[in-house]
Amino acid sequence: MAGVVLETLSWRKLITLGVFLLILQIVFFVIGAVIAPAPTHVISMTATKCLDRNAYRDKNKWFPPRGKYACESLQSLDPNDRKIQEEGITAEQVVFSFWLPWPRDGHQLKMHRYFQFLLAVLQLDIEHDPQVPIVDKAKLQMDIRLAAGNEQDNGNWTLLASSVEDRNIECDLKKKMDKGDIYDCDLLQLFELGNVYYHYYLVNIRLPTFPLKGINMEIGKIVDMHMHGIHQNGGFSFVWFSMKTAMFPMVLGILIWFWRRITQMCRPANLLERTLFALGIVMTILNCPIEWFTLAFDIPFMLLLNDIRQGVFYAMLLSFWIIFTGEHIMDQTERNRLSLYWKHLTAVVFGCICMFVFEMCERGIQLKNPFFSVWTTTTGTNLALAFIILAGIAACCYFLFLCYMVVCVFKTISAKRMTLPSMSSLRRRFYMGLIYRFKFLMLVTLFCSAMTVIFFIISLLSEGQWKWGDEDLNVQYTSGFFTGVYGMWNVYIFGLLSMYAPSHKTVVEVDADENSQEESVQLTQLPSSSLPSETSALQAFVSKTAQD
Template identity: 65%
Template structure:
């Protein structure tokens, strides 16, 4: 019986492998905590109030907030201001203009493909004014256009990227004892999301045209200023992230090829556990593949959606593997090695994955055509999105509890099988006890990996919707150490499983004997084997179950 590397590897080599994987995982945490900057960065851009002198709306003209072609700026939007009264300026002639990114220390900054993606969050400063009252839950309609320009283009050569008329529900509150002139506390509004940054400069023009018949921009109060909070991935973090993915892609792919070659050398077809582990390695390699490098030379607007699909597929495969891995080692019955035995567990995972995919397509799928679209703009959409995030967190927690129960059953069954060990000879008992201790440690590592994965999933979901719940501080980031550490843990876990559960090249289990007897070797090789078995532990428990 060949068994697997986990069982036949000497303690010395096993400790060396374990120490290497542990150092590798600690390195991931240290890289994120010491070398890498924070994952995301927030840049706030204040709008310039531009005056459109035309009697008709000119939707093809760009209003630029600075530079040689700077627009005519309005000092204020007070209806009693002389400029507004003398020129009979209407709300349609006021354009809020944003140049992204803003200048720093008098120098012009530019966007970079290293930022990967860009999320724009709109904040309105609404002043309390009795002449321009704020109604309850008014509808804010944004006539918005986005233009792009590169560093080598002319100053006024802005190209249209997207335009749309979007509705947002404006929700503001203010203490009753506050007098005129105070600003309302208004919730943040998602404005746009771009999955790729392929230009140096972005220009956003926003109008607030009033429509009394439909109630758009009626009762929104006195809007005095606008801000756009631009959230993007930190460039330094991107370099660290892509480097890590490139290294782990080559490492995992190499181990995966070695693992499958070992499987193909066997005189039997691969069993369910081996096929599932191979599939996990394939999905891990797909997640590791540094396709983000394409953004440095190409415009890939679907990158956010593609990354969500890759990570969702990894979650689904990892959870499926854990269920099958634990189920194949419970072995209360002799019938195993059939995927149909896990149809209930896998159906629930597949259903949840489909729900995740549909939800993501409703948000980022539509944003490929209209970056200003958001499922959060309506009350029903907000409730649905919040319900999804809450249910996803609850489902992840329930899955972890179920996995803990399955692992408990595995440990309980193995402990029960240990009752047959005292009847064996000393060397045989020592051999199986070593296997059981190794397997228990591996199950504990699985439990720790599952716990960190669930925590990471819940935190990522909370950060995804945090600013949408009214958090004006925009604390979007979680620590780089946790981000890179969990990612490194996944890779270390998969590498460890591929290495330890690869078929051993040894055809006879070797046990050192002080008296030089080979009786134990003969007995161990006579253990019953079935095409589904890959380890001596499975052979022992399977034999006990059959008896």
């Protein structure tokens, strides 16, 4: 019976393959830690307070803070300001304007399509004034308009979205304040774009007041606004795209080779082989560098599409680990049936479906209204935080359960290992080599699962820190960790496809004694009913006690 490459490959070739994969893993980490910049960058800017003398009469008019068509700006919003008193300026005539990106050293910078996404949050400067009260969780209503333009548009702006949005202002009102002090308030979610196609982005915000309806009343004395724009670093994007471009043909090639080995066998593919092949397909889809198209085309759904690909990969990887360890427990239960794992896989699929629904409720709706966010209400924020916490707990529980399954595998092998002393020295050394190789592979699997769980949790926290209004949380992961984990997935799957492909060798020959006589170690033949599931010599050994 043919084994797998992991069992029949010579130690020299196996070590060579291992060293190659280790070097590849180190290269991934070094690329992120040394070459690539930080994954994201934050642009912070202060609003320009523009004066709209017509107050809503021309709704199509834009108020850029600078340039040829710069608006008429106000230096202060203090009611006692001379200009405001003389001209009778009202809140409806004030437009808070932001132009992304902010100029540097007197030069107007441009956004680049490598930035991939743009998340904007708002920070309010609310001054304490006993005559202008602020209540806890005051409702702020904003009339927001978002436009985009390119360098060659000559000051013409294209409307991307407009909406009237409500946000809850949450400030620390218990702290003792003097007149003129600024309240400590949480950040407010503003908008999120799934791609950065234009050079410039213009945001105009109005705070209309309607006393009879109670709109924008008791929100305190807003004296200024600041916006923080978060986008992916262009240099990191280039490194990321290049890595995916390099790994795509590499994993695709080994996947085709693996399946050709399967089809050459005189038996159908077993459950482990089918699952590994499916994992290779999902990894290839994740590696496909479709992000290059964003440099030429406006693809607003690219961020959502990448999240869906990532979620499918998580689901397949977690399912594979369950089946991979389960197929090697090799207890009295008949394996090689997907139905045996329905409880474990149902839990994984259910969790991934919940992630998909959450993703569609956030970024799916943002395709139509970029100002929408589940974090804008107290209920939505609590649900989102509960989702993040439960997802982190579920990931930790999954890892602990996987550790339990690996321990069961090791116990099974250790119990069968008691039969080795009754064998000849050649057969004993043969099976001992298989056990050492397999145990090392299982430890690598545990390490990969641990890093995946850590990466998943940190990604959730890092993405949510700006949305739940805690900019001081400062959850970050370096580019080296990001590229290292991504490289680890590719190296791990590449190694599994290489080592778990059916071997063309059916007999392993070793030296019998010092006189270089050879003895053929024939793998134990099992009944034909279990043959399709037994491609591994180790499985055959553990499933049935070897007889010398």
